[in-house]
Amino acid sequence: MALNWKIGGLLLGLVFFAAVLLVKPIGVSTQFVILDGIIANAVNPDLVTQTADGFASTNAYLDKYAKSVANPLNYGFVFVLAMAVGGLLSSLARGGLSRAERSSPALWRGNFGDSAVKRYVVAFLGGFVVLYGARLAGGCTSGHMMSGMMQTAVSGYIFAAGAFGAAIPVALLMYKKEAIA
Template identity: 55%
Template structure:
C-alpha cells in the first residue's frame, strides 16, 4: 500500500512547492537561468556585451538581440546574478543532493551515467550515452528558449494557472517525445 502511493507523496510535495512559490514570490521557472550562466561566461570575454547606464531606460542593455529583449531583462540578470531566479536554480542542486543523501535507496554507480533503459538497448558503452546526452541537452535548451520556458515554467506553472501556452507547450513536447522514446528505446530482436 505504502509503495503504491509513493506517486501521491511526490505529487503533494511538488504541488505544495509550486503553490508556495507563486504565493510568496512568482511561478517557478528554470531554463532562463541557462541563458544567465552563458551571459556571465560570455561577459568575461566580451566587456561590451552588457551596457549599464543608470539614467537610461532600460538601465541595462546588450549588443546581443536576445539579451536585450524585454527591456534588457536578461542583461540585467547577467549584470546582477545574485537575484531570486538565479539563486533559486542554484539551490535546486542542494535540494537534489540532500534528497539523495536522505534516501534509503542509493543511486547505483552505473545508473549515474546510463539509466537501465539505456543499458538494456545500447549496452554498457557509456561514451555513447554521454555524446547523446550532450546533444539532448543542446536540443532541450534550444527548444526551451524558442518556446519561452520549459517543463517547470510552461507545463507545471503554466497549466497550474490554466495558461493556454502551457497546454500548447505540452502538446508540442509529447508529440515528439512519446514516439521518439518508443522507437529509440525499442528492445532489439
C-alpha cells in the same frame, strides 16, 4: 525508490503552490541563458553594459536579461542553484547512486549497452535541442507545462501538446526494451 505518486504529486504540487503564493511561478530554462551571459560577459565585458536606465546588451536576445547577467545574485538564478543543493541533499539522504547509474541510467543501458561515451554524446545533443527548444518556446517543463497549465495559461497547453507530441514517439522508438530501475 521513487515516492508513491500520491505523496509525490502532493508534495510537488505544494512546492508549485508555495512558489506562486510567496513569489511567482517556477521556471528554470531562462537561467541557462543567464549563465551563458555571465560566461560570455566574462570573456567579452562589452556584451553587457550599464546604461543610464539599467543594463543593456549588444545581443538582441540577451538585452532583456542584461540586468540578471550583471547581477547573478537574483531570485531566478539563486533558485536554480538551490535546486542543485536540494537535489544533492535528497540524493545523499537516500544513499546516493550506484557507480553504473552515475554514468548512464538503467533504461539506457538496457537498450544501448554500457558504453558511457555513447550516452554522453546523446545527453549532450539532447541538452542542445532541449534548451534551444525551450528558449524558442519561452519556457520549459517547469515554466510552461507545470506553472503554465496550473494557471490555465493557453501557452502552457500549446507547449505540452508539442512536448508530448514529440516525446512519446521518440521514446517509443528509442526505448523498446524494459529495464529494471
